[in-house]
Amino acid sequence: MIELREVTRRYADAPAVDRLSLRVEAGETLVLLGGSGCGKTTTLKMINRLVEPSSGTVLIDGVDAASLPPHLLRRRIGYAFQAVGLFPHMSVAENVGITPHLLGWPGERIRERVDALLRRVELAPEEYRERLPHELSGGQQQRVGIARALAAEPELLLLDEPFGALDPLTRDRLQRWFQDLRAELGLTTVFVTHDMVEALLLGDRIAVLREGRLIQVGTPRQLLREPADDQVAELLSSPRRQIEVFEALLEGDGA
């Protein structure tokens, strides 16, 4: 469980995140949704202290995150982001096994865990274990990135637009793959995206952010039924509008 209390982050004088309070319940996936510059990535990074809050408190399972050494905190929290950031001089297996390695797991246990995860992300260990990141496609790299985030059996998972840089087909496939994975693992997950469809597809609840503030938080259904304001309503109706345009085109073809 993650709890943010009155968390603020200022850059220069302008707040990027402004007195934001939010709870992520154990086992749920919460999506942080908003346009660029709304503070969603900053909010995410304050959970694993890649960004330090200017004020406010982040509680992880009731413990103040600021009271832990940041590197120990991060080893307990899986983290994957859009740029992936696989270490180019390490093999796929070394990349996936890095956090267990830092935690001092025995080699045999790391090997088993890496192979199991590679199978889970649908990359045959025998074939991919020794490859270098640049020998993989973008989608494969992102799956290795997620495997790396999951490697040390974290309690929490933070994902920052992990599928944002992929082509639509790959993104679609990975999103469905991730739905299964999520259901299977039942991890507490915070997922940042600006993509409404992705938010509806993957989120148990969605938190809408604008200009560093939390505008509304709720299940997709709640948001669709009772949008907090016109902007939220418009945001949520955008997939529907797209589908209408799409269907209109199809009908046009059929006529």
Next chain:
Amino acid sequence: MKDQLALLPGYLTAHLQLVLVALLLGVAVSIPAGIWVTRRRSLEPGVLGVASVIQTIPSLALLAIMVPALAALGTFTASLGLELRSIGYLPAIVALTLYSILPILRNTVTGIESVDPALVEAARGVGMTDRQRLRQVELPLALPVIVAGVRTAAVWVVGTATLSTPVGATSLGNYIFSGLQTRNTAAVLVGCVAAALLALALDQTIRLLETGAGRRDRRRLAAGLAVLVGLYGYTAVSFAAGRSAAGAGPPVRIGAKAFTEQYILSEMLAQLVRRETGLSTEIVPSLGSTVAFDALRAGDLDLYVDYSGTIFATIMQRTDAFVGRDAVLADVERFLVEQHGIRSAGALGFQNTYALGMSSEVARRLSVRGISDLVRVAGRLEIGGDYEFFQRTEWATLVDAYGLAFARQRSMDPALMYEAVRNGDVDVISAFSTDGRIAAYGIVLLEDEKGVIPPYDALVLAGPALVERAPEALEAVSRLAGALDEQTMQRLNLAVDRDKRAPAQVAREFLAAQDAAAQ
């Protein structure tokens, strides 16, 4: 050529001893400094600025500065019981290390800072500490860039190390300096080619490391490392060999400034000391003028030949040379003993004085016999002098006393002056009166009617340490007192400069002739 090549193993080994150790020290200083700077960004402009400033000091000057700097430091450390040698290996290695810092430092900083920010974020995100991130991510990724910096430094240091000869460190520069002075093209060529080949070889070896690190190619890395380990191993063995050879007690160290006469005289002194006392000797050739005196005073040299007028004018800062040859000599000898504990083993008999020289043809045409005749035509003439001449008090005194004003003055290598005046490239030169080329090239020396140029009696000087340690060496070389007149010295110089004889051989023949005459 063959006798030049015989010197190659010794010079090359000495050169490697300078280059490899300087590089090792450069790496040991620069990589940690570079890492430190990337952790504390505010320091970056300052640290890189200091390294850049060091780089802008001309390398020859940087080397030369080390001598007085170390001498000063030496007087301080001596009180702590630590002896520092101000000439030879130490000043060279300090200067070369300083010179190697900038490229390695700059590339370390650039290499680390150019690591993709996404990887830095990933490293933090997976839970690395700052130190783990540095060791496991930033340094491995920056390694090719850092090694490229080491490669640049290696090439620079190989080249710059040839300039360590004037501060008394043996290097491939010994070929170049003595070759230029004695007009021995073969020696200059051997020195330059050997240095160039060494630079290329090191460059390619380190390139193997660079590309090996970049492509994660174990074979290249292993090949490059094997060559380097071999070179360092060889250098370590050569150091150990040098140490055990020196076990018999320190050699008598004999200095030579950078001109022909000095090479011959240093050989004479060395041969006499060895023959008469059985002590081992080491010649430190091609020293800068004041470097030799400072080194003698500091005990880093035991013997060398200097000239009464040089000490009178440059060290004692006296301008009253008109007191006469014997008075100057007596004053200088008294000054040396009283102020510095330096003993004179006697005047050799000849003077090597500064004299203004012209081609006899031009002198006749302009009807110039003495310096006072020069005054009326100097406004149309160009004068060439050696590197220090125009800075010396003798020149200032000459200008003042006669009212000389030349159209142009040009500093040039002393070895080139005589040909320059013969070919008419300059009209007047600051000749050395014992140079064999004066007679050979038909150069006339102008009379110093007012007697303002000091007398330059060649004196064998012995440092305080030698006087204590081996008075018999002093005894041995005092046999040369009065044994060389001007014609003899000119003849010996010509044998080297024109006939390309080795200074050691010319010295040996002279001593043999002396012995024969004595019987």
